[in-house]
Amino acid sequence: MSGGHELRPVPGPLVALVEDHVLMSAALSAALEAEGLRTVAPRPVALDEVREELCRLGPSVALVDLDLGEAGRGTSLVAPLSALGCRVVIVSGTSDEWAVGQCLELGAVGWVPKTADLDRLVSVVWAALVGQPVTAEVEQTRLLEAWEVHRVERDRALAPFGSLSRAEVRVLAMLVDGTSAERIAEAGYVSVATVRTQIRSVLSKLGVNSQLEAAALAHRVGWVPTETPDG
Numbered sequence: 001m002s003g004g005h006e007l008r009p010v011p012g013p014l015v016a017l018v019e020d021h022v023l024m025s026a027a028l029s030a031a032l033e034a035e036g037l038r039t040v041a042p043r044p045v046a047l048d049e050v051r052e053e054l055c056r057l058g059p060s061v062a063l064v065d066l067d068l069g070e071a072g073r074g075t076s077l078v079a080p081l082s083a084l085g086c087r088v089v090i091v092s093g094t095s096d097e098w099a100v101g102q103c104l105e106l107g108a109v110g111w112v113p114k115t116a117d118l119d120r121l122v123s124v125v126w127a128a129l130v131g132q133p134v135t136a137e138v139e140q141t142r143l144l145e146a147w148e149v150h151r152v153e154r155d156r157a158l159a160p161f162g163s164l165s166r167a168e169v170r171v172l173a174m175l176v177d178g179t180s181a182e183r184i185a186e187a188g189y190v191s192v193a194t195v196r197t198q199i200r201s202v203l204s205k206l207g208v209n210s211q212l213e214a215a216a217l218a219h220r221v222g223w224v225p226t227e228t229p230d231g
Helices: 022-033 047-057 075-083 097-106 118-129 137-163 166-176 181-188 192-206 211-221
Strands: 014-018 038-040 061-064 087-092 110-113
Touching: 014 022, 014 047, 022 038, 022 118, 038 047, 047 075, 061 075, 061 118, 075 087, 075 097, 087 097, 087 118, 097 110, 097 137, 110 118, 137 192, 137 211, 166 181, 166 192, 166 211, 181 192, 192 211
Parallel strands: 014 038, 014 061, 061 087, 087 110
Antiparallel strands: none
């Protein structure tokens, strides 16, 4: 060999597989490695750990499932990976087009239904690696529009929650967790009468008639407790 140096194969690009179905992940990993690509498939137990690991490894492409079981939603991985130059492709069985549109807005380059066969998924990875379109432009536009409509509707649904005081936010958060008025009073070092007054105010502001309805509404619109500027 020239110069006495041994020629060594150049490792292929790294593809991350973020998927909670072990068999699917293993089959796809084998198919990609047969194409000369390297793969990594972190167990999606804690998304913070998955994000840290992938940001450290720096994959060229990441196939991300949106529904990762108890670990949560893969959506949170899209922006940080995209910021590193990784081309994120959503592989999901979701029927919520707005969820895919949200990922596209966050930087994903496209999506593939989870029902796609291995050959299709492998071809998508190669397309992403060379910068070719993964999802048709007209479909991307439709998905982004679905996300925009959903976001407007969500913001409208969340608007009443913005009128809650800090104390009312705390009370509602505990109601959502199934905490009784008596327990809420104990935790806040206030009287049960005070808590019941706060609960009545929460119900009035949200336009519901019961604590169960308030909790159900919070779940339905995706309300997350946040600090408010007033007391």
